[in-house]
Amino acid sequence: MRKKKRKRLFCIPLFVSLLSFSLFGAQDLEALLQSLYAVYAPCGGEENLAGLIEQKVLPKGEWKKDNLGSIYLSLEDGEGYTACLVPMDEVGYIVSGKTTDGYLRLDRIVPADSYNDTFHPGHPMLILTETSSVSAVLALPSLHIFPRSQRDSLEGLFSLENFFLDIGASEEEDIKKRGVRLLDPVLPVHDWSVLAGKKRAGYGLGKRACCAVLVQTACKTVVSTASSDATFVWMAQTCFYHRSSRPRTSIGALRSSRILKNEKILILEAVPVNENADFLSLGGGPILVQGRQSGALATSLQEMAKEGNIPLQHLDFFSSSLTPPFEKDSRDVIVLGIPVKFSGTPAEVIDLGDAEAMAGLLEGFLAKRRQP
Amino acid sequence: MIKTKMVIFWVVALLLIPGIQAQNIPNKSPWDWLQELVLIPGVSGKEGKVADTIQKALPPGFEVKRDDSHNLWFTKGAGKPHIVFVAHTDEIGFLVDKITPSGRLTVKGRGGFFPKMYEGHAVHIYTSRGRIEGVVVPRPKGKEDNISPYQMSDVEIYLGVSSGEEALELGVAEGDSVTIKKKLIFLRPDLLCTRAVDDRAGCAVLLAAAWRIEWDKVEGKTVSFVWDVQEEIGLIGASRMAPHLQGDIVFPVDTFVSSDSPLDDKRFAYLPLGAGAVIRAIDSSNITPYPFIHRVRLIAEKSAIPVQLGNTRGGNDGSVFVPEGAVDIPLSWPGTYSHSFIEKIHKQDLEALTDLVIALVRDW
Structure with missing residues (x-):
């Protein structure tokens, strides 16, 4: 009897937390984002994040997966109307070689440029092995050993060609013992920073915030109605481009475009905010990017923002690799962006207020769509 | 009733006694101290919190002194020679x-x-x-x-x-x-990368040694342990302590910048991590006379402490004691990625260095 009571008591907080997550998601967006941010999703290795997303969406819907790793949640009449898509993956590296003295050489997983590379020497990295993860640091020259006259030029060593990953091994055999193999993904360690107000910073945080918004929206949509017509997609391999497509097209988005039949495509994406541009701002609300083919979808979102008093910023053009495959099929495509400062660096800054506004807008839009 | 009170008394007493003992003898290794000390902020000129922590952590009953710049020290024993050990609390x-x-x-x-x-x-x-x-x-x-x-x-x-x-x-x-934002990155359980190993490792060594040395047996010499400030911006704290202490032998305990890393030329300053403590015989601020190096090696050998010998770059706090008449014998651990966020240190080297400090206090 006592045991049963204890079991029940144990279950109550769990039930309450699940219920509050489902019903009062907006308050928990930061917690949700933090939990998603704790998971690494290298391009081509998004399965852990995909698994967590499937767990988070309560109650679970009917999930499908394509063979690139993207996951699809289609509600009752999902194929009829809007598909909301978001990228899951992040830019990183792979183990490309081993040295006899125990260091690892790296290569980029995706065509990230030298800009990204320069931020990582002298910082922690994480190797995702088949069974676990291995802590590492990216070597840099020892300051004292070089004469002062040479120190300025040492910054030239902060490049991919000089990347040596240190896992504390002293020979190749040690590397093997640690379970590290060629092609294992290597990523900068995620570091969640709390800035003033609702500003938060971290590597790849913009995209992950979009992921969290879609998880929350999916939860609310699934919970709050018996019938809906949305499809939610968390895309894998969006950092990787289809070789022969022009303009530059994400392979993950291209695959999704072949699978989805929806007429309306709403893509959530991180949109860089230029330091010197005064027309877009962090904290100014989500950014509605109206492409050449934006039509009724953009109008609906604008009306919804107005009705709900949700701040919305506007951008005429944004070079996205996610939209081209959908635009080719003459669908109604728009990008709803989260403004991101210092995009592509370990210090990407977002404003949680923008993410909350984006979630509110999306939830309102999908709810309105369901009205008879 | 009385019986109950007695039982309560003995239960409380038995609970308190181990607590009191633990308070007096913290079972902390230099490796444990290091992990605690590196996370405390102490940019040059702002070392107060590091000094506070060390001061609180020292064995009870020590007469600890502290000046207004947060140099911290204690002196034990009496007579000549006066042996000074110094580590710096500041960081870049x-x-x-x-x-x-x-x-x-x-x-x-x-x-x-x-x-x-x-x-x-x-x-x-x-x-x-x-x-x-x-x-x-x-x-x-x-x-x-x-x-x-x-x-x-x-x-x-x-x-x-x-x-x-x-x-x-x-x-x-x-x-x-x-x-x-400092992090402890363990590449292995005995291999740590983090910020401020330079010179919280030295601070940790002196702190652990302060607990382990049998001070009542120190005779025929004076021994001072100093945690000084502002080393990184010109050996300022040490410059203040040198004329005050008038040491005969000074052992600065600080990093030996080693080239045991992939981007450094191993033809210079190559001492491997994990092979023991270091006598930093020559650096940019000092040349230690060979007889003194020899004496340190003999003392280490007597206690089977692994010690390496090398030369590297960088200055040391002991060098400002030299004009006052001291012999400067820098002691170190081999460290790589100097002045970065991933300064690397091996547990075994830190322990050997602590053992060496204890042996020098006992046998010098």
């Missing part, structure tokens, strides 16, 4: 220089390092109201290829505010110290 970092009208912070560097390491990374700012977080503004994409190296004057910290007034509301003030 920034001090807030100005708060801009747009609410960003410009900084002044404290010590020598690559400012580039900070670009695009999160930092901690230590205000009078507590610690806050910021990020160092990265240069825009596309510009890094054709511009000069990232300089100290390029460093600007974004706090998430857009005006100077908002920054002030966060409690930030000019002169506040700034460090990278």
